[in-house]
Amino acid sequence: MNVTSCGGVMEYGRSCFIFDLAGRTLMVDCGISKSAETILERYPDFSKRDPAEVDAVFVTHAHEDHTLGLPFAVRLGLHAPVYASETTIRHTLTYFALWRHAAEQTGMTVPYEQSHEDRVDFVSLPSGKGDWQEMLPGVEVLWGLNGHAPGSCWYAFRDPVSLETVFFSGDYTMSSVLMPFEWPPALSPDLAVMDAAYGVCNTSQKECVNDVLDVVDATIARGKPVVFHAPLSGKGQDWLYLLNAFANEQGCRFETDPALLEETVALFASGEVRSTVLAETDRAAVEQCPVIGTGGSSREIMLISDEWLLKGAAFMDPGALVMTTGPVTPSLKKYVNDHRAELMKLPYHVHPVLDESRALMTHLQPLDTLFSHADPKTTASLEEVLIEQSASKKDR
Ligand SMILES: [Zn+2]
Structure with missing residues (x-):
């Protein structure tokens, strides 16, 4: 299972992943790095994969670091449906407008036009959350709420023939006071792309x-x-x-x-x-x-x-x-x-602390894991603890 990160691995922000499954090309999220100094570092890096080849996009939630690269991808040729929950679509449209407004106020350059924003082809996820659904020919998709923001979700994608499966946690937390985290089934995916934003932080x-x-x-x-x-x-x-x-x-x-x-x-x-x-x-x-x-x-x-x-x-x-x-x-x-x-x-958790990362990893048992949404040091610290944990479990 091969997932190309166009942003969001070994860095905080601009999450964007492209991968092939059952002969289709899928993209998960398309965000920006708000704090980056240059346009090159702010928007996803499409030098390795062409957004024009993508058959469908799935958005985990509305935040800028997961959505604001979409109009830029459209400018580069993306012409695929962009699936998200109804709430995510509504909030994303607001974030598009707020970003444009902030750019005008601060004199920041935006590398796309209003028309690219208008051409992002949003499609609401159908009802039936929690059941595998064939969203495009040969690809089944499963999703559930992940507690990070209203309408935010994790996704699993599966080839029903080969049973090849990939899981994306999205930004998630089990500690929101209002929003629930819905556990995925114990999928044993070939690859899990996991939120590592807080590394080994474990405060309550x-x-x-x-x-x-x-x-x-x-x-x-x-x-x-x-x-x-x-x-x-x-x-x-x-x-x-x-x-x-x-x-x-x-x-x-x-x-x-x-x-x-x-x-x-x-x-x-x-x-x-x-x-x-x-x-x-x-x-x-x-x-x-x-x-x-x-x-x-x-x-x-x-x-x-x-x-x-x-x-x-x-x-x-x-x-x-x-x-x-x-x-x-x-x-x-x-x-x-x-x-x-x-x-x-002051801190308030909207990403997983160590106990939550450990719980989800233990539950999912992925064959391979790609940690995202954190700088190299934070990523390494979490990898070390979770890999040591599974190694010592095998020893016993
Ligand atoms: Zn977020």
Whole structure:
């Protein structure tokens, strides 16, 4: 089984994989590296495989490092259907527009035209998640939710004749407060392409949440408001839920970005939330969350995304501490600089920690593994631990 990485292996960002199965050529994800300095390093490297030869694209989730290379691939000749969940398609279109907007604001060059964006041929995944489906002649596809963002999923591809199978974890976590991780079957794939973003980091999500809320609490106690930045898709839903619950409990005033609220309400409406979340009570609490502007300037916590920074009146409450659990986007950087504010970045897990990587690898038992989404040092550290583990198991 041979998968060509056009980006996303031994580097963080621009995930893009092309491979052949049952005589078809498939692409999984087509992203950019947001922090790269040059266009060459920012967009996928198509010197080894031609996007024009691809028969179908499957997108794991909407984030820029998995989708923003699509219009560039279209410019280079990609003319295949791009399969993704309905939510992923909706969010990707928003990310396309936000990236263009950020480029205009910061003077960054975009190597494609609006028309290439318009020609990305998105097709919603059919219903029947969890069953193998022949999505193109001779290729069966299976997918399930992976907890990283609303509508994000892992994929498995199989040749039903030779039973050759390849698995893509996508960016995944088992620790989102809202979004479930659906276990794939024990596939024993010929190859698994696995998210290694955090390497051997193994701190608990609970610790991360407590640390963030402690800072929020202490800042408010000192009479300073908190401006909390989160991505529109993924962490944004978790933090809207967590900060709203915290504010209700503490009796402090919380306001949120209307776009973030809309997407969080949509997530609850989709039913793709953890069963441990008390859907009715929690859904009502989220729906009643006040949007920015309704409480005047007396808010103590304001949750914002790039959508609000780029499209709204990006004001800041005097003396506010800006907090994020990442990423620090160009728009956030500009906002912090413009207001000469203090920015604090703390961790919150949206990729697997060591215990989760180990659990999924042990469950899947891939014959071969390609770790992605991490620099060489982080990748090597995870490889070492997981390969040592399976070697010592064989010894016993
Ligand atoms: Zn992501």
